[in-house]
Amino acid sequence: MSCTGVILAGGAASRFGGLPKGLERVDGRRIIDRVAAALREVSDDLLLIANAAEASTWLPGVRTAADVRPGLGALGGLHAALAQAGTDVLLVAWDMPFVSAALLGELRRIGDGGPDESRHELQLVDTPDVVIPESDGSRRGVEPLCAWYSQRCLGAVGRTLDAGDLRVIGFHEQVRVQRLPVVRVRDFGDPARLFSNVNTRDELAALEDAAAALGRTHG
Template sequence: MEFTGVILAGGKSRRLGYKTKALLQVGGKRIIERVLDAVYGVTDKVILITNSPDDYKYLGLFMFSDIISDSGPVGGIYTGLVNSQTHQNIIIACDMPFIKSELLELLILQSDGYDIVIPETIDGYHPLCAVYSKNCIKPAEFLIKNKSLKVTNLFQYVRVNKVIFDENSPYYTQNMLFNVNTYEDYIKAEDIAKIIEASKFSQC
């Protein structure tokens, strides 16, 4: 089955002031480029959902603006699914510097017969790193029209596979689903990247 990678970069980065968080560098590489590396590990079909296309033109991706403005992540998911050319899609936020293609592959492998495959950790669900089928389009549109913009509200309308990730899971790392929302998160991400890099040298 074919998948499209849909990267959501429509957030306004309010908590980072004027900064576009996806373009911040972590470990010497822009966050969105780290996300893109992970997505390209599972598919060569990738689109970007953004209301600031000039910021990302250099990536050479097909880009689409939100179909329905001010609809949050649900609106981004809706826009991605409408514009995708495949039934199944791996949808991921642009601000996850430590996401790995192995995690995305595990979600994809468990998607048969489901419309959403979502990771669940001790911190809860992670709806912006999950598999969504086009069967979610109409429910998402319904939620947007009713101003019900919590992504997990989709669960009641479609078939959902909640995949638990913990220290016993393959490829699990504590920070694999870490996302950058604040300046403090960004500083923490830089520290994590330094630790990861140092551990690579210690294993040599």
């Protein structure tokens, strides 16, 4: 099965002064480049979903597409990702600097056919439409902006938008969802680090400090 790695750039970034936060740097690299590098390792193609007029210049050589249904938040972004990719997708928000290729690869492996049985046992959903990691820090308990989505989700996402429900997990009752338990997520790193994202300047500074500390640790 083909899988497109999708970088989702969106949101008003109101707490970040409206600036394109994915273009900020952590440990000397733009966040968007860090996300793209992780996705390149485990997907067959890349797609940037962004509405900014200058978005096509952010990642030269990567196809850029805008929302099909603008103004509908992250769920509208997922809809665009599925509609524009035409394949299953690995979706990652563009402000997650520490997401790992290993975790993304595991999400895709489960979506494509099953996990490595040498790891913790996992009760598998038959033919999942969504593979989503659990997180201690998310108010939802899962991380929908770092997840694998089957092309089969497109209809359900569209119906949810039609109903005026903009929750990014609002369509889950219509599809088969496989959660990756947080104990499995920890095989790939600290969930608080893996799913950390940038909403404010203070958070960006904290992530820069964390990257510097990790660099000193590995010397």
